[in-house]
Amino acid sequence: MKNRFDVIVVGAGPVGLWIGCELKLARIDVAVIERRSEPTAQSRALTIHGRSLEVFALRGIADRLLSTGRPIPTGHYAVLDTRLDFSRFDTRFPYTLFIPQAVTEAKLEEHALELGVDLRRGVSVQGVENKGDQVHVATDTGELIADYVVGADGARSIVREQARIAYEGHDARNTLMLGDVVLGVPPAAPVVSVTNERGLVMMAPLGDGKHYRIVMVDPEQMHVPRSEPVTLDQLAKPVAHITGQEFEPRDPIWMSRFTDETRLAATYNKGRILLAGDAAHIHAPMGGQGMNVGLQDAMNLGWKLAAVVKGEAPATMLDSYTAERRPVGEALYANTLAQVGLVTRFDPATLALRATLNDLLGIPAVNRRLAGELSGFDVAYGSDAKAALSAGRLAEGVRIPDVDITVNETTSPIYSLLAKGNWLHIAFDAGVEASSPDWLRRERIRFVTAKPFDHAAFIGLRAVLVRPDGYVSSFE
Numbered sequence: 197m198k199n200r201f202d203v204i205v206v207g208a209g210p211v212g213l214w215i216g217c218e219l220k221l222a223r224i225d226v227a228v229i230e231r232r233s234e235p236t237a238q239s240r241a242l243t244i245h246g247r248s249l250e251v252f253a254l255r256g257i258a259d260r261l262l263s264t265g266r267p268i269p270t271g272h273y274a275v276l277d278t279r280l281d282f283s284r285f286d287t288r289f290p291y292t293l294f295i296p297q298a299v300t301e302a303k304l305e306e307h308a309l310e311l312g313v314d315l316r317r318g319v320s321v322q323g324v325e326n327k328g329d330q331v332h333v334a335t336d337t338g339e340l341i342a343d344y345v346v347g348a349d350g351a352r353s354i355v356r357e358q359a360r361i362a363y364e365g366h367d368a369r370n371t372l373m374l375g376d377v378v379l380g381v382p383p384a385a386p387v388v389s390v391t392n393e394r395g396l397v398m399m400a401p402l403g404d405g406k407h408y409r410i411v412m413v414d415p416e417q418m419h420v421p422r423s424e425p426v427t428l429d430q431l432a433k434p435v436a437h438i439t440g441q442e443f444e445p446r447d448p449i450w451m452s453r454f455t456d457e458t459r460l461a462a463t464y465n466k467g468r469i470l471l472a473g474d475a476a477h478i479h480a481p482m483g484g485q486g487m488n489v490g491l492q493d494a495m496n497l498g499w500k501l502a503a504v505v506k507g508e509a510p511a512t513m514l515d516s517y518t519a520e521r522r523p524v525g526e527a528l529y530a531n532t533l534a535q536v537g538l539v540t541r542f543d544p545a546t547l548a549l550r551a552t553l554n555d556l557l558g559i560p561a562v563n564r565r566l567a568g569e570l571s572g573f574d575v576a577y578g579s580d581a582k583a584a585l586s587a588g589r590l591a592e593g594v595r596i597p598d599v600d601i602t603v604n605e606t607t608s609p610i611y612s613l614l615a616k617g618n619w620l621h622i623a624f625d626a627g628v629e630a631s632s633p634d635w636l637r638r639e640r641i642r643f644v645t646a647k648p649f650d651h652a653a654f655i656g657l658r659a660v661l662v663r664p665d666g667y668v669s670s671f672e
Contacts, residue, residue: 200341200342201225201342202219203225203342204227204331204340204344206333206349207228207230207473207475208229208235208305209301209350209473210304211487212346212472213313214491215346215494216313217304217498218498221255221498222498222617224502226313227313227314227342228316229321229333229335230316230318232318233318234317235298235302237450238297238450238452239298241296241484241487241488242297242484243293244300245484246282246287247572248488248491249288250287250611250666251495253288253598253609254495254664254666256612258289260307261300262293267289267291267294268293268294269291271484271567271570273535273557273570274539275391275398276538276553278555280557280563280570284560285573287597287598294403296403300487322354324345324469326467326468329343331345331469333345343505344469344470344505347359347470347471348490348494350475353474356475356476362461364460364462365457365459368422369456370419371421372453372454373431373452374450375428375431375445376402376448376450377451378445379445380445382408390438391542392547393547395413396413397413398411399411399435407449412435415542416434422455423453428448428451456479456532456540457479458529459478460529461525464476464517464518464521465514470497472493472497473491473493474490477528480532482536484570485531485532485570489525489528489572492572498664499664499665503635508636508637531570578593588652590660591671592668592671593668594667596662597610598666599649599654602647603645614662618640618641618664619632619636619661619669621662623644624654624659625659628658628672630659630671632661633669657671658672659672
């Protein structure tokens with residue numbers, strides 16, 4: 197069996213699969229290896245946020261997810277009653293998509309296999325050694341060799357460990373519980389959210405017409421070790437105590453504990469080794485951000501690594517991956533810890549703070565600030581980009597909205613013109629050209645001339661160069 201590749205991705209969860217897809221789309225010889233022999237049946241993540249849907253739209257596969265999931269127009273911050281409003285954003289996806297991670301993973305695996313990704317399950321990595329000009333990966337089925345290795349192998353990443361990349365942060369201090377169960381007495385409302393002096397319960401249907409997910413913070417069980425199994429009784433009694441209602445949970449298909457351990461890799465790239473997803477950042481699952489931030493890591497990394505492997509871009513290009521994505525990880529670190537503080541304390545002071553924040557979320561600017569961070573719509577690369585984003589204008593490092601443009605009398609969404617993983621140059625004034633990086637070959641750019649149109653972000657724009665991940669590279 198073949199053992200030499202351009203890139204080896206360790207981990208075949210959604211993040212590893214998407215990196216594999218991006219690299220294969222760029223005609224990179226890539227293998228994705230996974231220790232599990234079968235995809236996991238449990239779904240830790242249940243949501244795909246709007247920017248992640250845009251990522252999929254950039255490659256023409258968003259409809260595969262939309263056909264299965266259920267759009268929800270709002271989100272939550274720390275399970276506060278005032279919901280985050282996604283309708284304010286300039287996007288085709290002003291919502292979060294409720295969809296089990298197992299389904300998302302299956303759709304991405306299907307896409308990866310269609311592209312020809314070499315996916316190998318049941319392969320356990322035992323060692324990773326960077327030998328300067330290549331990386332050797334020792335597995336239980338033999339040695340593999342690659343120019344680069346990407347660790348998308350989760351919080352206990354052997355790739356990160358072998359690369360000696362520090363994983364800095366906080367140990368677990370609180371344990372929370374979840375259970376996917378049948379309810380003998382389903383709630384009248386589809387979603388239940390209760391926080392009081394007795395604890396916190398969130399409950400929502402899984403979407404299969406049968407099971408509900410219960411997420412619970414029980415003050416009496418917050419210091420139980422994560423490794424201790426959850427019993428149905430440990431779930432049912434506190435739920436009734438906190439909510440004051442008997443839902444009669446039964447027939448669990450999954451029950452687990454999770455913690456608020458929060459860590460961030462010191463760097464996302466070191467020599468020929470790179471990290472993405474939980475291998476780079478872990479946190480309590482607040483606001484459904486983990487998988488989504490990981491997918492966006494993958495989108496940022498894929499085209500950059502492909503250009504370096506091909507010898508088109510300098511190896512220093514990979515430093516921009518850390519420079520752009522680690523600040524996003526820092527923001528994730530901070531906002532999830534802030535939410536943990538609000539969902540693990542039930543004293544009068546914390547409950548009063550929750551009430552105050554509920555009121556503040558009623559202020560549109562405050563609501564938009566947190567909604568933009570959780571959804572990923574407000575991710576921008578560089579201080580100038582963040583200022584431009586606040587002003588509602590395009591700039592280098594700002595995501596381009598997926599508006600319709602007319603080229604040769606044909607109207608198409610901008611994202612459809614990026615589906616092959618190419619760069620895109622749009623001229624609104626014939627003959628005007630935005631600058632491009634010195635290393636970028638012109639054949640990698642798709643050039644189009646579009647009719648000017650009335651859209652706030654594009655007013656006065658004569659030309660724009662868009663990166664393969666949908667962010668502005670330059671403009672005139």
